[in-house]
Amino acid sequence: MTHDPVQILRERFLAAMHAALGDDCPADADPIIAPSRNADLGDFQSNAAMPLGKRLGKKPREVAEAIVEHLDLAGIAEPADASSIAGPGFINVRLSPDALAGLLDNLDTPQLGIGTPAKAETIVVDLCGVNLAKQMHVGHLRATVIGDTLARIFERQGHKVFRQNHVGDWGLPIAMVTARIGDLAASGEIDLDALTLDDLDNAYRAAQKQCAPDRRGLDAVNRFDLGPKAKAELEEQVAGAEAALERAKQTLINLQSHDEATVALWQRIADVTMNECHAVCERLHATVPPDSAAGESTYRDELAGVVDDLIGQGLAVESDGALVIELKDVGIKEPLLIRKSDGGFLYATTDMAGIRRRVQKLGADRCVYAVDARQGLHFKQVFAGALKAGYAKKADGTDASLEHAAFGTVLGEDNRPFKTRSGENVKLADLLDEAVTRAEAQILEKNPGLAGDERKSVAEAVGISAIKYADLSSDRVRDYVFSFDRMLMFEGDTGPYLLYALVRIKSIFRKAQEQFGVTASDIASMRPAFALDAPEERALALTILQYSSVIDAVADALKPHLLCSYLRTLAEDFSRFFSQCPVLKAPDEATRNARLRLCDLAGRTLEDGLTTLGLVPVERM
Numbered sequence: 346m347t348h349d350p351v352q353i354l355r356e357r358f359l360a361a362m363h364a365a366l367g368d369d370c371p372a373d374a375d376p377i378i379a380p381s382r383n384a385d386l387g388d389f390q391s392n393a394a395m396p397l398g399k400r401l402g403k404k405p406r407e408v409a410e411a412i413v414e415h416l417d418l419a420g421i422a423e424p425a426d427a428s429s430i431a432g433p434g435f436i437n438v439r440l441s442p443d444a445l446a447g448l449l450d451n452l453d454t455p456q457l458g459i460g461t462p463a464k465a466e467t468i469v470v471d472l473c474g475v476n477l478a479k480q481m482h483v484g485h486l487r488a489t490v491i492g493d494t495l496a497r498i499f500e501r502q503g504h505k506v507f508r509q510n511h512v513g514d515w516g517l518p519i520a521m522v523t524a525r526i527g528d529l530a531a532s533g534e535i536d537l538d539a540l541t542l543d544d545l546d547n548a549y550r551a552a553q554k555q556c557a558p559d560r561r562g563l564d565a566v567n568r569f570d571l572g573p574k575a576k577a578e579l580e581e582q583v584a585g586a587e588a589a590l591e592r593a594k595q596t597l598i599n600l601q602s603h604d605e606a607t608v609a610l611w612q613r614i615a616d617v618t619m620n621e622c623h624a625v626c627e628r629l630h631a632t633v634p635p636d637s638a639a640g641e642s643t644y645r646d647e648l649a650g651v652v653d654d655l656i657g658q659g660l661a662v663e664s665d666g667a668l669v670i671e672l673k674d675v676g677i678k679e680p681l682l683i684r685k686s687d688g689g690f691l692y693a694t695t696d697m698a699g700i701r702r703r704v705q706k707l708g709a710d711r712c713v714y715a716v717d718a719r720q721g722l723h724f725k726q727v728f729a730g731a732l733k734a735g736y737a738k739k740a741d742g743t744d745a746s747l748e749h750a751a752f753g754t755v756l757g758e759d760n761r762p763f764k765t766r767s768g769e770n771v772k773l774a775d776l777l778d779e780a781v782t783r784a785e786a787q788i789l790e791k792n793p794g795l796a797g798d799e800r801k802s803v804a805e806a807v808g809i810s811a812i813k814y815a816d817l818s819s820d821r822v823r824d825y826v827f828s829f830d831r832m833l834m835f836e837g838d839t840g841p842y843l844l845y846a847l848v849r850i851k852s853i854f855r856k857a858q859e860q861f862g863v864t865a866s867d868i869a870s871m872r873p874a875f876a877l878d879a880p881e882e883r884a885l886a887l888t889i890l891q892y893s894s895v896i897d898a899v900a901d902a903l904k905p906h907l908l909c910s911y912l913r914t915l916a917e918d919f920s921r922f923f924s925q926c927p928v929l930k931a932p933d934e935a936t937r938n939a940r941l942r943l944c945d946l947a948g949r950t951l952e953d954g955l956t957t958l959g960l961v962p963v964e965r966m
Contacts, residue, residue: 814840
């Protein structure tokens with residue numbers, strides 16, 4: 346049962362359109378229900394008559410009159426007639442007070458109108474995507490926050506969700522750092538028991554540099570005869586780098602052959618990396634548990650089988666010594682490379698194996714990838730290849746939905762990719778620290794009486810929520826500018842503003858208990874009738890009723906910013922209601938209790954939405 350009047354009106358208008366137009370009514374006809382542009386004319390309006398009139402060669406107002414003649418609004422709105430039509434053909438509708446109160450009363454349950462799905466799906470969400478031996482940086486923020494929020498949305502709908510943290514923990518780069526850490530440990534320069542992620546991060550960079558022979562420099566020395574000293578230096582560098590690279594390759598062979606000592610060293614590196622990753626994710630209030638890790642290492646024994654299967658199906662063909670899957674037949678010019686000419690596998694090979702595992706072992710109905718938009722072509726190719734290979738085929742014979750929840754780049758205030766002054770990626774932990782420090786300073790200024798421990802707890806919640814909301818409130822496909830000053834404001838489209846709106850509602854109930862001995866639980870037990878006479882009461886009620894539809898829209902479009910926008914509207918509508926409709930100073934007890942119930946429902950909806958986004962509600966600010 347839907348509680349959203351927009352959905353109900355859509356069904357009523359569709360029925361009227363088909364009755365009025367008969368076979369002339371297009372199969373894709375849309376009633377185009379929207380909030381009325383003039384509140385004096387109604388709560389909602391249908392804008393369908395204009396596009397229908399154009400398609401049918403009729404005057405829009407004539408089409409509107411025909412629709413109104415067949416429009417049944419019984420039980421939901423006041424009857425419509427010719428006076429309901431405005432301008433060239435806008436059909437205005439005003440919900441009846443009883444219908445509005447009834448919808449709100451039915452919504453007032455712990456589920457807030459979000460019902461159990463007719464068929465619960467299994468949804469796999471690819472998120473986070475850290476790399477071994479490297480710090481999480483600002484580039485991991487969006488993959489973690491957006492992916493976790495989408496997972497929360499699906500869980501809120503009642504679906505079964507598997508989070509998959511695709512960890513870059515295999516291949517030659519990882520072997521390089523493993524070899525270097527082994528050398529440093531052997532020489533006593535590093536204590537493996539006290540190993541930190543900073544140690545690993547430094548070793549990773551040093552290993553990359555150590556294994557990079559400067560052959561171009563040596564060629565230049567020889568070509569321009571730059572002297573024996575320069576030649577000796579370059580020859581030494583190239584020889585050393587080639588030796589280091591060979592050692593790394595041997596380390597990779599040792600890993601692949603499960604050499605006990607090498608695997609133990611690699612596991613130590615993995616443990617240090619993932620412990621830090623989980624700590625950062627926990628602080629972000631992003632649910633990325635240890636069992637969500639799906640490292641590239643877990644696919645290492647599957648890749649050769651995937652390639653053999655693709656060859657056996659006749660999908661993988663040779664091209665210049667490499668193996669590719671041609672995708673021109675599905676509209677993609679670029680072939681999918683699945684094995685290099687030297688026999689090495691690629692990210693695409695692993696992702697193909699990943700889809701097969703997620704669909705055929707985890708039982709996924711949907712596979713959602715929260716990954717940078719710059720990987721768009723890669724995922725188009727991989728999805729097409731997996732569908733051709735049958736790897737997305739479910740047990741019932743249908744294909745799972747493969748979706749790329751692509752996101753843009755986090756920019757600095759100079760509109761360039763967000764970096765430190767030295768040009769390095771900003772560590773995510775440092776970013777969170779600064780947000781919390783700034784939040785605490787603001788809270789101390791606004792509420793100096795807040796105790797130290799509580800202030801720190803509130804600052805942590807506000808700082809983290811500010812960062813997350815700033816990321817989620819932007820349409821994920823767009824780049825956005827990271828600005829501490831803007832995201833930590835306590836007004837406007839920010840996380841702190843929404844947290845503060847909820848704090849105000851909680852404060853109302855604290856005062857209600859102090860002054861009248863009435864709690865939120867008392868109001869829930871009494872269930873006083875909603876009194877929705879004031880325009881601000883009606884506006885707030887109408888917004889609350891949209892909640893379940895907004896959750897569905899986010900899940901369908903994979904766009905968390907729709908929920909952010911909704912919660913901001915809810916908070917603004919509540920603010921207008923509270924300023925115009927006295928609650929604790931209501932004229933009588935019945936009105937006070939009715940408005941307290943509306944406050945409670947608005948507060949629970951706001952808190953549920955914030956929690957679904959992954960923000961952290963607080964009692965005081």
